Structure formats: C-alpha cells, structure tokens
Amino acid sequence: MSWQDKLRKVKPYVAGEQPRLNNLIKLNTNENPYDPSPKVAEALKGLDWQKLRLYPPSNANALRLALSKYYQVDQENVFIGNGSDEVLALSFLAFFNSSLPILFPDLTYSFYPVYCDLYQIKYKTIPIDDEFQINLKDYYQDNGGIIFPNPNAPTGRLLSFPEIEELVANNPGSVVIVDEAYIDFGGTSVVPLVKKYDNLVVIQTYSKSRSLAGLRIGVALGGKEIIAKLYDIKNSFNSYPVDYIAQICALASIEDDQDKIKKCNKIIQTRNWLVAELRKLNFIVPDSYANFVFVKHKNKSGKEIFAALRKENIIVRRWDLPRIEDYLRITIGTDQEMEQLVDFLKNYL
Numbered sequence: 001m002s003w004q005d006k007l008r009k010v011k012p013y014v015a016g017e018q019p020r021l022n023n024l025i026k027l028n029t030n031e032n033p034y035d036p037s038p039k040v041a042e043a044l045k046g047l048d049w050q051k052l053r054l055y056p057p058s059n060a061n062a063l064r065l066a067l068s069k070y071y072q073v074d075q076e077n078v079f080i081g082n083g084s085d086e087v088l089a090l091s092f093l094a095f096f097n098s099s100l101p102i103l104f105p106d107l108t109y110s111f112y113p114v115y116c117d118l119y120q121i122k123y124k125t126i127p128i129d130d131e132f133q134i135n136l137k138d139y140y141q142d143n144g145g146i147i148f149p150n151p152n153a154p155t156g157r158l159l160s161f162p163e164i165e166e167l168v169a170n171n172p173g174s175v176v177i178v179d180e181a182y183i184d185f186g187g188t189s190v191v192p193l194v195k196k197y198d199n200l201v202v203i204q205t206y207s208k209s210r211s212l213a214g215l216r217i218g219v220a221l222g223g224k225e226i227i228a229k230l231y232d233i234k235n236s237f238n239s240y241p242v243d244y245i246a247q248i249c250a251l252a253s254i255e256d257d258q259d260k261i262k263k264c265n266k267i268i269q270t271r272n273w274l275v276a277e278l279r280k281l282n283f284i285v286p287d288s289y290a291n292f293v294f295v296k297h298k299n300k301s302g303k304e305i306f307a308a309l310r311k312e313n314i315i316v317r318r319w320d321l322p323r324i325e326d327y328l329r330i331t332i333g334t335d336q337e338m339e340q341l342v343d344f345l346k347n348y349l
C-alpha cells in the first residue's frame, strides 16, 4: 500500500478566481466595490506593532464585547472566527453529528457539500422552486440539521423573518443555521431570535457589507449553550484564529456603522438600476436582495456571454450545473463599472 492510499481524499471548494490584471472589472466574488470605513485606516495607523510579539486575546474579548452591544445580546451569545467560512466549517463540525441527513437547498453556497464531504456528514438537498425560491415547508421532515443562506446565494432570493421563525420553532430537535452573508443588502436579520430559540445559529461575515474580505472576520450568534459548544470545537482546533490586527480593525469597523449603511444603500441603488437595464436587454432577472444579481438571457447562452465579457476583462461567475448553466452571477460594482457592463452588453447583443 502506498502512502497515497492512506490519505483523506476530498474535492475542495473552488473559489472565484482572483486575477491581478490591470483594467479588470472584477464582478465574480461579491466583494464590495467601496473602501472599508476610514476608521479602519486610522486603527491601522495607530497599531502597536510590538504587540505582535504576543498571542492575541484568544476569544477576541474587546471585539466580542463590542459585537454583543452591536447585536444587543450578551457576550456569551457571540462567537468570532477567521472569516465566516471558518465559522461555517467549525459549525458543521460542532452541530451536524447525526445519523440523519442534514438539509440544504439544491442551489446554494457550494461550500456546504464540501464540508459534508470533509466531515462525512450525510446530507439531502431540497430543490428550490422554478422562481428560485426556498420553500421552508419542504424542510419540515426528520433531519440532522438545517442550513441555508438568507438571502440565498447565488440566487439572491430572500426569506421573511416569520417564515424562518416558524421553521426554527417547528424544528426543536436539531440545529438550524442561517447564513446571513448578504443580509445587509435588503433583508431582515433573524439575530433577535437567538434569545428565544436555543437551536438557532446565525452567521454573518465582514467580507461583503463591511468591505473587509481581506481581513477575514466572521461571527456566529446563538444561545449561550450552543455558542459554548462552538467554542469547545474551536478550542480543539485552533486557540488563536483571529489575529491581533484583524481584531483591532474589525472593532473600528463596527464603531462606524453609518459608513456601512451608506455604502450598502448605494449598492442597493446601483443594483436597482442594473436590474432595470438588464431587463430592457432581454435578461431574466429574479429580484435580488444581495450585492449581486443572478441573470439569464432569453436568447444567448450563459457560456457565450461569459466568454464575451471575459474578453473585455469583465469577470463574472458562472457554474456548469444543471438548471443554472445559462445563468451568470454578477456582483454589483460601482456605477461606472455597471455602466461599462451595460454599454458592452448593448453593443454585444
């Protein structure tokens, strides 16, 4: 037997590409087109570099306190990780350990099946409907846990607060995770429900609405018992996942919520403009509540449009999957970037 036969074999998640080209219009990984809060720049300038000699506070206490005030919960309700992908990875490990399959939508964040494969978690996908909506009534069945993003990715469709509360209330026997990566672009967060239901975990990221994808900060909010279980897993894996610099910059960002709100509103306004323009150009565009749109042209294939955009140095995201092969996911950029995109499409089509 070779050493290769003794390894764990996995099919990794494939993230959107990060090419470093000049004049690139990068609309493929849902980054924010605007700068982070200027408070983050100030915090970086004031950084005590000698502190890097020491390990950072292992549970990011100062940040945790600030987050608890921000979300109006107690500190014990807050978990902080190195990006929400890490928070998700630890959550799958902590909460999904049943012989029953966990449930998630068939079209959703493609990292979920990767974690299942890595940890050998059984899962069952639930089809979203023809309007790309998740119907939570389909999740009323025996399960080892439930996870979905709200708004969903890559579709941008939104579930309402009462629908989610009803599911959580009717599913007391397993954990429900709501991945709110895009909630700041038009949805209502279910964070207030974590005080009421001990089986709910809400995960948010600082990568999208706070323009801090490079910083790697993700948070989970939940009841005190469930958050303590998540810390048990984290402390069995890595004591210091959130570095000193990230803790300080994230703190600065939270203290400037107005900046985030202003930039999110701008992105929503640009999204509304883009949706209207794309519909005029014969695209099918489901309403989106995220910082991207998921679109399909009535006559041209997704593959063709993707390649044509790529030649123009406009990069969007596309999956070679049944049902969505003709769809493109386009991140909302600046007004200027969106105008360039629409101008190109007008000529091309």
Ligand SMILES: *Cc1c(COP(=O)(O)O)cnc(C)c1O
Binding pocket: 030, 082, 083, 084, 085, 086, 109, 149, 153, 179, 181, 204, 205, 206, 207, 213, 216, 217, 218
């Ligand atoms: C972007 C994204 C994440 C990951 O965000 P990071 O905090 O940057 O790791 C998680 N869930 C969904 C649905 C996302 O789109």
